[in-house]
Amino acid sequence: MAVRKKDLTRSIEDYLKAIYELEQDGMPAQTNAIATALDVAPPSVSGMVRRLSEAGLLQHAPYRGVQLTRDGRNAALNMIRRHRIVETYLTSKLGYDWDSVHEEAERLEHAVSDELIERMAMALGNPRFDPHGAPIPTRDGAVETLQYVQLSDVAVGDVAELRLVSDKDPERLRFVASLGLKPGVMFEVLARQPFRGPTTIRIVGPSSKEQVIGHELAGSLRCSVVERVVG
Amino acid sequence: MAVRKKDLTRSIEDYLKAIYELEQDGMPAQTNAIATALDVAPPSVSGMVRRLSEAGLLQHAPYRGVQLTRDGRNAALNMIRRHRIVETYLTSKLGYDWDSVHEEAERLEHAVSDELIERMAMALGNPRFDPHGAPIPTRDGAVETLQYVQLSDVAVGDVAELRLVSDKDPERLRFVASLGLKPGVMFEVLARQPFRGPTTIRIVGPSSKEQVIGHELAGSLRCSVVERVVG
DNA sequence: CCTGATGTTTAGGCAAGCTTAAATCTTGGC
DNA sequence: GCCAAGATTTAAGCTTGCCTAAACATCAGG
16 A cells, blocks of 8 residues: 555545545535535645645646545545444444434544454444445445435335435434434325425335425435336 | 633643653652653653643643642543543453553544543443453542552462553553453462562462463552461 | 636745754752 | 752754635636
C-alpha cells in the first residue's frame, strides 16, 4: 500500500470521506462543496487539497475540482466501512437508536483499529448493510451499488420495500421511525397528490398503518419495487 | 462543572491522566517524570503545564512540580474510567486478550462519549475492576483504593489471591498469563530464595501448577493474603 | 467581446503542540 | 558556602489546520 493508514490524520480522513461522498452523488467535488460538507472555509480546502494531492490521494485540476486516486478512494472506503460497522454495532449490541449513532460513529471511526472493526464485523455476522440501509464496503474496498427508486417515484398501487434512509439528519430519522418506517419495511402506495404533493402509503403487516408522506421527505426515502401493478 | 469535557483536547487528557497516575504513585509529578510518561521533551511539558494551570486544572510551583486541582483530578478520573471500561468491554465482549486491550483503549478513551461509556458499563453489569484488576472509578469520580501486598512480600506458607497486574507492558501480561496467573487466581507460596531470589508458588485449583517467579516480576504482582500461616 | 457574479486560490496570520538550544534554578558534595 | 550536575524553564522555530482579506479565474448575459 502506497499510503499507510497511520499517516492519515483525522482531518485528512474527513476530507477523503467527504470527497468520496460528493463523487458518489455525481458532483465533481469542487472546493465550495467540500467546504460546505466539512463546515470549513473554502481556503482551508484549497490548502488541504494541495497536501492531499502531493500525498497522491487525489488529483487536482485548479479551479475545476478534485478526483480521488485509487489510494484516496481506498482510504475513503475504509473510513466508510468503519463508520457503518460502528453504527451497526452500536445499534444492535448497545441499544443505540438509529438517529443517534451517526454522531458517535463520526468520532469512533477515527479511533478504532482495523482489528476492532473486524471483531465487531465478526460479532455482527459480517453485515452487508448498516441500520440506515447503506451498504458496508468490504475490507478490500468493494461496495454494492444498488439502484433504488425514490418513494416519491413509486407508482400508485405498487408495493415496495424501504431500503435506504440518509443518516445525516437525526430529526428526519426520528420522524421516519415515528411513521413506522425503517429499511426492510414493505408498503403499498395508495395515493399521491399532484403538484409535488404528499404520498399516502399503507405499511404491509399486522400493524397495517396508513401514513401520509410529504414530497420532499418521500424523495429522500429509497425503495425497491416489489410488486408492480400493471394498469 | 467549571471545566467542560468538550474543552479538553486529546493531549490535555493524556497529560491529566499521566499526572494523576504519577501522583498516585506518590511521586510529586515533576516535569521530567511527566515528559517520560508521555514520551515528549521536557519543554513541551513546561508549555502544557502553563496552559493547564491557566485553565485551572492544576497548580504549578515552578521548578518544584505540579498538583491537580479538583477539576483536574475529576477529568483525570473520568479518563481512567473510560479507559478501564473500554478495556473490560473489549475483553469480555469482543474477545480481546488482556495484553492487547491497553493500546486500543488508549485511543478509544478519547473518542467515546459519556453515553457510550455508560452503555458499555451497563452491558457489563457495572463492573468494579478492569481485566487487570484495577478499580474502575465511578461516574462521580470515586475510586476504591485497596492496599495490596507485592507477591514478593507474601510469606512462605501463606495462601493469597492475585488482585492486580499493571497493564502497561503487554510482554509482562502475556508472560503472567502463561504462568496461569490472572486476577482472582489463588495460590500458595511454597518457597522463596534469599537475596531477592525467585518465589515458588502453587496455584490453587484443579490444575494445581507449580510456578517459579523472579523477584522483579513478583514485585509487580499485587495480592491479598487469604490465609495466614501463623508460624 | 466584455463584464460582473461566482467560485477558487494566494497571502498573511493564529493556536496547539511539538522540537532543539540556551539560559536559569536547585541541590548535593566538598 | 560554593560549584557542578541535573532539572526546569525560556527562546525560537516547525507543522497542521484553521481563519479572513485580497487577488485571480471562469463563465453567462448583454
